[in-house]
Amino acid sequence: MPAAPLPREEIENRLRELPGWTLEGDRITRTFHLPSHFAAAGLTLHIAQIQDELNHHSDLTLGYNTVALQVNSHDAGGKVTEKDLTLAARVEAVAPGHGAE
Template sequence: MPAAPLPQKEIEDRLRELPGWSLEGDRIGCTYRLPSHFAAAALAVHVAAIQDELNHHSDLTLGYNTVALAVNSHDAGGKVTEKDLGLAARVAAVAPGHGAK
């Protein structure tokens, strides 16, 4: 069964609980700055593991000392769903352990 898109107000309210995350068009996204390239790569691998566990994948970009994510749900017509906010919450919970700001 396809995921249901969430109303914009609910997305905005929920994003207030996820520091650094914002609504960008029809996606939610965040860019984390880390102390080194190695720390950024470690966070990217951790995020990839979470995405595989949830079977829900974002666009994930590794920079020199940054990791950027952008996500929406294709099965909801490219809109933001509960699955996207769940992924964002999981990433937000692990990012500080990698030194992300």
């Protein structure tokens, strides 16, 4: 069963609990800055593991010392759902352990 899209106001309210995350169109996004390319690669792998655990995958981009995510739910017509906010919260919890800001 597809996830239900969340109302824009609810998404914006929930993002207040996730510093650095923003709503851009129909996606929530965040770019993390890390101390090195190796740290960024480590965070990318950690995020991939979380995505597999949740069976929910984002657009994930590894830069030299950055990791960027763009998250929405394809099964909800490309809108933001509870699954997206859960993924964002899980990523936010592990990012500081990699030195992310």
